[in-house]
Amino acid sequence: KQEVTQIPAALSVPEGENLVLNCSFTDSAIYNLQWFRQDPGKGLTSLLLIQSSQREQTSGRLNASLDKSSGRSTLYIAASQPGDSATYLCASYSGAGSYQLTFGKGTKLSVIP
Amino acid sequence: GAVVSQHPSRVICKSGTSVKIECRSLDFQATTMFWYRQFPKQSLMLMATSNEGSKATYEQGVEKDKFLINHASLTLSTLTVTSAHPEDSSFYICSARTGAVNTEAFFGQGTRLTVV
Numbered sequence: 001k002q003e004v005t006q007i008p009a010a011l012s013v014p015e016g017e018n019l020v021l022n023c024s025f026t027d028s029a030i031y032n033l034q035w036f037r038q039d040p041g042k043g044l045t046s047l048l049l050i051q052s053s054q055r056e057q058t059s060g061r062l063n064a065s066l067d068k069s070s071g072r073s074t075l076y077i078a079a080s081q082p083g084d085s086a087t088y089l090c091a092s093y094s095g096a097g098s099y100q101l102t103f104g105k106g107t108k109l110s111v112i113p
Numbered sequence: 114g115a116v117v118s119q120h121p122s123r124v125i126c127k128s129g130t131s132v133k134i135e136c137r138s139l140d141f142q143a144t145t146m147f148w149y150r151q152f153p154k155q156s157l158m159l160m161a162t163s164n165e166g167s168k169a170t171y172e173q174g175v176e177k178d179k180f181l182i183n184h185a186s187l188t189l190s191t192l193t194v195t196s197a198h199p200e201d202s203s204f205y206i207c208s209a210r211t212g213a214v215n216t217e218a219f220f221g222q223g224t225r226l227t228v229v
Contacts, residue, residue, distance in 0.1 A: 099145065
């Protein structure tokens with residue numbers, strides 16, 4: 001059974017810093033790896049989706065990498081802003097047809113002005 | 114990306130009553146829909162998978178008679194929490210995908226259920 005772990009559980013950084021969020025998964029036979037943002041009491045906002053044939057994806061200040069062999073993914077946020085404060089979740093797609101999404105518990109990010 | 118609309122966003126109900134949550138794919142046909150539950154400071158846990166026109170497949174530990182799922186069309190799935198109790202209070206999120214293998218899952222905005 002796939003298990004997804006996110007470290008750290010919480011992170012506080014001053015505005016302007018670059019930061020890295022980590023995600024690891026136990027079963028490397030995944031299809032996609034997706035990063036989401038969740039604001040308090042809200043649903044999920046998709047940030048980046050990395051397909052199994054890709055090693056990274058970029059969108060603005062965000063860059064996500066995927067290393068299937070080591071079972072790791074990272075989300076890099078450049079020049080952090082207070083508006084980046086949220087919980088960041090990663091999820092792996094696995095199983096037949098890649099229909100099984102397994103989520104980590106998330107990293108709660110606080111960017112201090 | 115595709116849009117999944119979930120309604121209501123927030124509901125408060127009395128213990129013992131039933132609550133229905135709707136999940137609609139607005140601009141694509143969702144052959145498969147998923148229902149998740151999220152407790153505070155916890156991750157999303159899959160409750161059930163539903164395919165249009167067939168019975169839902171429930172995850173271990175999820176009571177199918179308590180959480181009724183109907184996926185009657187390619188754009189609509191409903192989750193009914195029957196005889197709700199305070200311990201059912203949680204955040205429920207639906208997800209929808211097309212039938213193609215390895216396609217992206219799109220998520221609704223979530224429903225905050227509070228049972229008093």
